[in-house]
Amino acid sequence: SMSDTERLLVDEFSRLLSQDDSPALALPKGEASADEAFEISCRIVHHLGAAFFRRFTEKAAKGDIIKSLEALGALAPVAAAVTPYLAAFATQHKDEHFVREVASHFPWANELLPRSERRAWFTDTFDDVNGVARTIRKLSTVAATEKLPLTILTCVDTPTRGAYDLANFTPVGQFELPEYEMQKISFPPVLEIIEYIERRQFEELIISTPGPMGLTALLAAKLMHLRTVGIYHTDFPNYIREFTGDAALEAMTWRYMIWFFSQCDSVFVPSEYYRRYLIEHGFDPAKISILRRGVETDTFNPSFRNESFWKQFGGRAGATTFTYVGRLSAEKNVDVLLRAFDKLAAKRPDWQFAFVGNGPRLEALRKQCRHRSQILFTGVLHKDALSSAYASSDVFVFPSTTDTFGNVVLEAQASGVPAIVTDRGGPCEIVGLNESGIVVDLSDQQHRVDVLVNAMRELGEDAPRRTMLGERALRTAHTMSWTSVLDTLWKINENRPLRSNAVIDVRAKHPTTAPRHHRRSPKHD
Incomplete structure (x- = not known):
């Protein structure tokens, strides 16, 4: 049988x-x-x-x-x-690796090795409304402006085109992620992608997601001796703990993350908090560097403030407005946030709270608040509407404990809005740079609602302090440009030995069954 x-x-x-x-x-x-x-x-x-x-x-x-x-x-x-094809890829690059090793012993020969600056950036998420996708799109646009040879490799249905070099491979299959119903994970055409990497002669692979596309990048890097840079955007073990409460599953996720990122030559994290956090969980300290995020101060700034902005969502003009922007889900502590504002609302009819975003908790929260005029739900906002939402707020509240950086916090700061954040993750470092808000500890389950209430009351009742913190927030934002972020990313491996150079054309030495001779265009956009 x-x-x-x-x-x-x-x-x-x-x-x-x-x-x-x-x-x-x-x-x-x-x-x-x-x-x-x-x-x-x-x-x-x-x-x-x-x-x-x-x-x-x-x-x-x-x-x-x-x-x-x-x-x-x-x-x-x-x-x-497919082992014969993978073996062919590896064989074709074996001689290149050998010549590079020999050349490394003769400094004068190093000048004879043609170098490629071309980088490929792998991601499983591209069009989604999340910090990972937005960071990739923004940095790739800056790279195009700076004329840096960067290509985004992804695998989605219909990617948004922009001022960047994008290679999208048609998914072989797609599956929904538990608790992330709005985001699908795609199974990529692995061999086509490897053939494409070889044909374009990329020098370095940047990996943003440890999913199917990230695994494909690791496989290609091993076969072709390419440098790899991993970016730890998302705290998956923490998400697993929040979603399931299963310690064994969390431990399994940690083992996978440690294995995945240990395969990379360098690993970027968004904050000092996460650098220490990953080292504590077994990551190699020598590989980890900090890559913060940038913010567009022409897109997010106080000039977008509009006192009557919230009226279109049922709000009041001139009310003191607390705002949350992001995914409406349990791991972001949005339920705790709602309970905290409920404690304040009855005594302060001139205050209102705006939830900006979408997520699995949206409908339940809307239903729960259908008779509460002080609580607003805008859904996802884009462009000028999002800019106005930030700038028309008085206090930004972001109680998540799972965010590795917190792009939305930086966008609020650029809009001149003080923030209330937790002491876990990247957001507290943004606020801590110029003390432009309040950092709270929500680790005590029994008292965390009251902790939030006190912080919100403290800023809500003190307009002069909000103004002072808002000015500090602006100073923080103006020190963070996307150009400097890209510069850090681009130079991380400059002093590391090259893993792959098109040193000698060894193609003729190998049989025609080798994938390098596959001339048909792969299925990518």
């Missing part, structure tokens, strides 16, 4: 072959060329891989660890099928 893994493989392969319109069945007539054989292998392997990955995510979401591991196990024979 077949094992569960074998049965999974047979079932999925049968399902693939039974689809009349399956792209994997578009076989050539007669004997296939090396290029055609590569394409056929890509299609079959990608579709089977996506099917098993889907099953893995479904079982993992239900907490069925055994079944999820079985689904991962079924990927092994699929991976074995």
Whole structure:
């Protein structure tokens, strides 16, 4: 009888072959060329891989660890099928690596090695409304302005085009993330991406997400001896703890994160807090550097203030307005925030609270507050509307304990608005630079609502202090430009040895089955 893994493989392969319109069945007539054989292998392997990955995510979401591991196990024979191609990629770059090593012993020869500045930035999220995607889009736009050779590699349905170099690969399959229903994770065409990296001759791979695209980048880097820079944007272990309360699952996530980022030559974190935090959890201190974020002070500034802005959302003109901008979800402590304002609202009818954003808690919060005129929900705002929302606020409140930086806090500061943040994560460092707000400790579950109440009352009742803190906030924002952030990112590996140079053309030494000779354009936009 077949094992569960074998049965999974047979079932999925049968399902693939039974689809009349399956792209994997578009076989050539007669004997296939090396290029055609590569394409056929890509299609079959990608579709089977996506099917098993889907099953893995479904079982993992239900907490069925055994079944999820079985689904991962079924990927092994699929991976074995592409081993010849991966071996060909590695073989073609073996000589380049050897020549580089030899040249390193002769300083005069180093000048003869052609160097490439070309960088590829890998991300699983691009169009989403989150700090990771916004950071990537902004820095890639700045890179284009500075004429730096940076290409974004992602795998989404229909990416937003902009003033940046973007290679989007068509997803083989897509799956929803538990608790992140609005964000899908895509299974990428791995071999096509590796072939693209080789053809474009990238020198360094920047990795923003430890998902399928990040894993593809690591694989390519190992095969082609490329430098890698990991960016720790998201505190996934903390999210897992907040969502599930499962210590074992949190520990498993930590092990994965440590393994993933240990494969990178350098790792960036957004704050000193997270540098210490990751070192405490086993990250290599020698690899970690700080990469803060920037802010566009022409987009976010006090000139966007409009006293009647909140009226369109049912608010009052001239009311003292507390504002939260971000994802409306449990891990951001938005429920704690609502309870805190409830304690203040009855005694202060001239105060109002605005929630700006979307998320899984939005509908429940709206329903809960349907008869409370002092609480406003705007949904997601963009461009001038978002700028006005910040600038038309009097106090920005961001009680999250899981944010590695806190882009929204910096945007509020650029708008001249003092902030109330927690003492965990990146936001407290933004506020701490010029003491432009209040930092609170919400670790005590029993008293955290009262802690927030006291901080909000303190700023809400003291307009002169708000003005003073707002001026400090502006000074903080004006020291943080996106150009300086990109400069830090670009130079991180300047003094490290190059891992890959197009030193000698060794292509003719290898058989035509090697993927480098695959001439058809991959499926990317």
